[in-house]
Amino acid sequence: xxxDIIAFGVHPDDVELSCAGVLIAxxxxxxxxxxxxxxxxxxxxxxxxxxxxxxxxxAAKIMGVSIRENLGMADGFFTxxxxxxxxxxxxxxxxxxxxxLCNAPTDRHPDHGRSASLVADAAFLxxxxxxxxxxxxSAQKPWRPKYVFNYIQDKFLHPDFVxxxxxxxxxxxxxxxxYQTQFxxxxxxxxxxxxxxxxxxxxxxxxxxxxxxxxxxxxAEGFISEKTIGFRNFDxxxxxxx
Numbered sequence: 001x002x003x004d005i006i007a008f009g010v011h012p013d014d015v016e017l018s019c020a021g022v023l024i025a026x027x028x029x030x031x032x033x034x035x036x037x038x039x040x041x042x043x044x045x046x047x048x049x050x051x052x053x054x055x056x057x058x059a060a061k062i063m064g065v066s067i068r069e070n071l072g073m074a075d076g077f078f079t080x081x082x083x084x085x086x087x088x089x090x091x092x093x094x095x096x097x098x099x100x101l102c103n104a105p106t107d108r109h110p111d112h113g114r115s116a117s118l119v120a121d122a123a124f125l126x127x128x129x130x131x132x133x134x135x136x137x138s139a140q141k142p143w144r145p146k147y148v149f150n151y152i153q154d155k156f157l158h159p160d161f162v163x164x165x166x167x168x169x170x171x172x173x174x175x176x177x178x179y180q181t182q183f184x185x186x187x188x189x190x191x192x193x194x195x196x197x198x199x200x201x202x203x204x205x206x207x208x209x210x211x212x213x214x215x216x217x218x219x220a221e222g223f224i225s226e227k228t229i230g231f232r233n234f235d236x237x238x239x240x241x242x
Contacts, residue, residue, distance in 0.1 A: 005023065008038065008101065009037050009102075011111065012041050018153050021219070021220075023063055024064065025168050035067070035069075039074065041075055042075045044075075055180065056179075058178040062175040067095075078118070089131065089133055103115040104151065104154075151221065159214075183195060
């Protein structure tokens, strides 16, 4: 299956919190989207790897993505080396996406920036014909996505562009809430963490409102791009209400 967009997240729930709106909207427009989680989030204070797996599957169903896979890398201890790059190269060549979305380049959690570098490096290397990878015993063809964009996570980073997700924002929130063990849930007797406080989801909503305000819509998601973004014509631009 060829995908149009793949979102990589180092932990299950990274994608939901940061770029689920773009994925949902793209899928509704007829594009094929997917999520690749690098780890099982096994070092998370609340819940277990097993509950994360169930929650990730539930969230994927809510978002309607075409595929969701987990590469089983070590939470907290994966590195940006050949072994890990080859895993991602194989995924990219298998699904041949046009666009990759990946973790923030710098953030509160050190895994996020390391994941961003790993995915970006693998995306470039995936286009080199002399790097050989196999799929079911057959050689994969080189493939380099046209764009690699970083979504924005906990640390406030000024976006290079924002995308209107107003129409699908409630569906995005539903996907986030699929992670019942991770966020505020009074029925659970789990240790409280930074993201399980009652105010955390409110901060996520406020962030998306702020990005929306930048372009005159209710909610938006922000992205960073090292590559200059171009438009075929000015009709693609959203005009802020004045």
